[in-house]
Amino acid sequence: MSDKLRVGILGGTGMVGQRFITLLENHPWFEVVLVAASGRSAGKLYEDAVEGRWKMQTPMPEFVKKMTVYDMDKDFDEIVSKVDFVFCAVNMPKDQIKAIEERYAKAEVPVVSNNSANRWTPDVPMVVPEINPEHLEVIKYQRERLGTKRGFICVKPNCSIQSYTPALNALKEFGPKLVVATTYQAISGAGKTFEQWPEMVENIIPYIGGEEEKSEKEPLRLWGKIEDGKIVPASDPVITCQCIRVPVLDGHTAAVFVNFEKKPTKEQIIEKWRSFKGVPQELNLPSAPKQFIQYLEEDDRPQVKLDVNYENGMGVSLGRLREDSVFDYKFVGLSHNTLRGAAGGAVLIAELLKAQGYITPKDAE
Numbered sequence: 001m002s003d004k005l006r007v008g009i010l011g012g013t014g015m016v017g018q019r020f021i022t023l024l025e026n027h028p029w030f031e032v033v034l035v036a037a038s039g040r041s042a043g044k045l046y047e048d049a050v051e052g053r054w055k056m057q058t059p060m061p062e063f064v065k066k067m068t069v070y071d072m073d074k075d076f077d078e079i080v081s082k083v084d085f086v087f088c089a090v091n092m093p094k095d096q097i098k099a100i101e102e103r104y105a106k107a108e109v110p111v112v113s114n115n116s117a118n119r120w121t122p123d124v125p126m127v128v129p130e131i132n133p134e135h136l137e138v139i140k141y142q143r144e145r146l147g148t149k150r151g152f153i154c155v156k157p158n159c160s161i162q163s164y165t166p167a168l169n170a171l172k173e174f175g176p177k178l179v180v181a182t183t184y185q186a187i188s189g190a191g192k193t194f195e196q197w198p199e200m201v202e203n204i205i206p207y208i209g210g211e212e213e214k215s216e217k218e219p220l221r222l223w224g225k226i227e228d229g230k231i232v233p234a235s236d237p238v239i240t241c242q243c244i245r246v247p248v249l250d251g252h253t254a255a256v257f258v259n260f261e262k263k264p265t266k267e268q269i270i271e272k273w274r275s276f277k278g279v280p281q282e283l284n285l286p287s288a289p290k291q292f293i294q295y296l297e298e299d300d301r302p303q304v305k306l307d308v309n310y311e312n313g314m315g316v317s318l319g320r321l322r323e324d325s326v327f328d329y330k331f332v333g334l335s336h337n338t339l340r341g342a343a344g345g346a347v348l349i350a351e352l353l354k355a356q357g358y359i360t361p362k363d364a365e
């Protein structure tokens with residue numbers, strides 16, 4: 001028998017769910033034992049449920065094709081009995097997602113979620129493993145609230161912030177105090193391809209609902225502290241963002257201006273970026289990039305076509321660092337929105353949760 005943790009994917013038929021399935025094929029620690037979705041897909045074979053809707057660039061893995069899709073709601077007890085934890089990639093209104101995630105957590109199933117529904121629940125950790133792994137400590141307070149021994153919810157932040165937040169985090173000692181960022185976001189962030197969204201060919205749409213607020217506020221929560229069993233967001237730097245949809249399939253780019261309390265030199269900044277390491281690198285987690293941040297010296301980098309898959313889509317590429325006439329510095333960042341920014345980021349969180357003993361095999365308890 002496999003000693004891997006048994007994983008279920010809630011919302012496994014959508015784009016992020018498909019990405020989870022692709023990433024978890026041959027994962028050394030996790031084995032996908034079931035896929036669940038809403039009533040529409042339930043009862044069908046996975047390959048039939050997503051027929052004509054497989055959006056990954058690699059073929060559908062064999063292991064999932066003949067799995068019968070469970071109904072997240074009606075098959076709840078059976079799902080709970082078969083898994084050690086679940087990934088949640090459900091695409092529904094927020095209040096419904098919140099209810100689903102809490103229902104599974106209360107049934108002693110750890111939930112690692114890609115969704116925004118619980119990002120501001122005070123005792124739910126929202127984590128980028130290289131930035132704020134210590135926030136996992138809030139899980140003990142969440143378990144007290146939920147009345148659980150092993151069940152909890154842990155979430156990842158929005159994809160847009162990952163192209164600039166790691167860069168600012170590596171410069172924390174210089175006190176970033178004012179940040180202006182414009183994000184240029186790929187269409188896969190909206191769960192779409194060009195076939196499904198022909199309006200995006202040769203076009204730019206200067207609006208992504210709710211995105212600017214997430215892009216301004218979520219980094220502050222990552223830099224927050226645990227006080228009285230809750231995450232209290234940091235109050236600085238002040239961040240202001242514009243988020244723009246661009247005709248790119250995968251890869252969110254950010255153009256960033258920043259002022260510091262103590263202005264570093266250009267060499268100091270590049271050195272901090274290149275040497276930045278976090279707990280995933282120290283623990284050598286299976287999905288961790290060896291080098292989280294790369295700095296590219298060429299004037300025309302980072303480019304989506306050349307750099308989006310850096311470190312299997314789990315690293316961040318930075319470039320064009322220069323002094324500015326209004327701000328201290330400006331630079332450009334790029335990260336893969338459906339890998340580091342979505343399913344890949346959630347898989348890395350689950351690896352950290354396992355490595356730190358928050359997710360264990362159910363039968364071992």
Ligand SMILES: N[C@@H](CC=O)C(=O)O
Pocket residue numbers: 157158159160185186188189190208211337341342
């Ligand atoms: N909301 C983002 C997706 C990130 O999670 C987008 O629309 O690009």
